[in-house]
Amino acid sequence: MANRRQFIAGLSQTLGAAYLLNIPFCAGATPVASAPLTVGQVMELILKTIPGAPFPKTVDTLKSGRPEQPVTGIISTMFTTIEVIEQAIAAGANFIIAHEPTFYNHADETDWLKDSPVLQHKQALLDKHKIAVWRFHDYWHAHRPDGIRKGMLDVLGWSQYSQADTEPLLVMPPTPLNTLIGHVKQKLDIKTVRLVGDRNQVCRRVLLMPGASGGRSHIMAVEKYRPDVILCGEANEWETPEYIRDARRQGQQVSLVVLGHIMSEAAGMEWFVNWLKPKVPGVSVRYIPSGNPFTYE
Structure with missing residues (x-):
C-alpha cells in the first residue's frame, strides 16, 4: 500500500490531484479480463520492477493523456515524433512510451514555445486522438539490468563481454577499431560515425556509453577504466x-567513436517490447522506430 500511495502522489505532482481521484488502481489484484488496463495501471506495474521507484524527482512524467484512460495498444519508441504518432493512430494504439523528450527540451517545458505552430500541431494531434505519452528514461536506465544497455548488448552480441561490477567496460578479444566500427554500424543501422583516433588501433578494452551521459562522465570513465576506445x-x-x-597527444592510445544519440540507444527501447x-x-x-533525422552529404 505504501508503494501505491507513493506512486499516486508522484503522479499527482504532474497531473494534478483531481485527475487521480478516479484512477481504478487495485493494489494486489489482477485486472478483470474484460476490463482493459488503464495507462496508470500499466505505469504502476512497470514501476514495481524499478528499484527505488517512484522517484521523488524525474522527467518520466505523462506528457499528454490521462492515467485513467483505457489502453488500446502500446507503442515503444525513442522519440514521439509526429510520424510515430501517426503510425500509432493507424495501429489503433493510444499509449506511447518514449525514451526521450516529446517537446524539444529535457523537462518538456512548453511555456516558452506555446505560440509555436509546430508545438500546437503536435499537441492537437495527441489531444484529438486521446493519446497518452509517458517518458520512460530515468526509470529504464534505473532498471537492473539497465534496459537500454541490455538491449544494446543483445543486438551487438556483446553480452558475454560485460561484467556488472565493471559497467560500462567491455573486455573482448583484440579487435582492430575499424572492424569494431563496421560491426557497430551494421548491427545498429548507423550510416556514419565520428572518430577521434586511429582506425587501425587494436582494441580490447571498450567503454560502451550510449546516449548522452556527458563529457565529465565520459572522461571520468576513461580515467578509471583506461580503455582502448570509448x-x-x-x-x-x-x-x-x-x-x-x-x-x-600526451601519448595515450585511446580513441573515441561517436555513434549518434538515437541509434546508440534505440535497441534498448526495442528490447522493452519483449x-x-x-x-x-x-x-x-x-x-x-523514430529513426535518425539526419541525412549525410
Missing part, C-alpha cells in the same frame, strides 16, 4: 573529443 552516443565537441585529442509483453497480456505492444 563508444558513446553523443558528446559536446569541447568536452570528450578535446580530452581524447589531448590524451593522444520485456513488457508478458506483463500486459492481451494488450498489443510494438516498437516503432
Whole structure:
C-alpha cells in the first residue's frame, strides 16, 4: 500500500490531484479480463520492477493523456515524433512510451514555445486522438539490468563481454577499431560515425556509453577504466573529443567513436517490447522506430 500511495502522489505532482481521484488502481489484484488496463495501471506495474521507484524527482512524467484512460495498444519508441504518432493512430494504439523528450527540451517545458505552430500541431494531434505519452528514461536506465544497455548488448552480441561490477567496460578479444566500427554500424543501422583516433588501433578494452551521459562522465570513465576506445552516443565537441585529442597527444592510445544519440540507444527501447509483453497480456505492444533525422552529404 505504501508503494501505491507513493506512486499516486508522484503522479499527482504532474497531473494534478483531481485527475487521480478516479484512477481504478487495485493494489494486489489482477485486472478483470474484460476490463482493459488503464495507462496508470500499466505505469504502476512497470514501476514495481524499478528499484527505488517512484522517484521523488524525474522527467518520466505523462506528457499528454490521462492515467485513467483505457489502453488500446502500446507503442515503444525513442522519440514521439509526429510520424510515430501517426503510425500509432493507424495501429489503433493510444499509449506511447518514449525514451526521450516529446517537446524539444529535457523537462518538456512548453511555456516558452506555446505560440509555436509546430508545438500546437503536435499537441492537437495527441489531444484529438486521446493519446497518452509517458517518458520512460530515468526509470529504464534505473532498471537492473539497465534496459537500454541490455538491449544494446543483445543486438551487438556483446553480452558475454560485460561484467556488472565493471559497467560500462567491455573486455573482448583484440579487435582492430575499424572492424569494431563496421560491426557497430551494421548491427545498429548507423550510416556514419565520428572518430577521434586511429582506425587501425587494436582494441580490447571498450567503454560502451550510449546516449548522452556527458563529457565529465565520459572522461571520468576513461580515467578509471583506461580503455582502448570509448563508444558513446553523443558528446559536446569541447568536452570528450578535446580530452581524447589531448590524451593522444600526451601519448595515450585511446580513441573515441561517436555513434549518434538515437541509434546508440534505440535497441534498448526495442528490447522493452519483449520485456513488457508478458506483463500486459492481451494488450498489443510494438516498437516503432523514430529513426535518425539526419541525412549525410
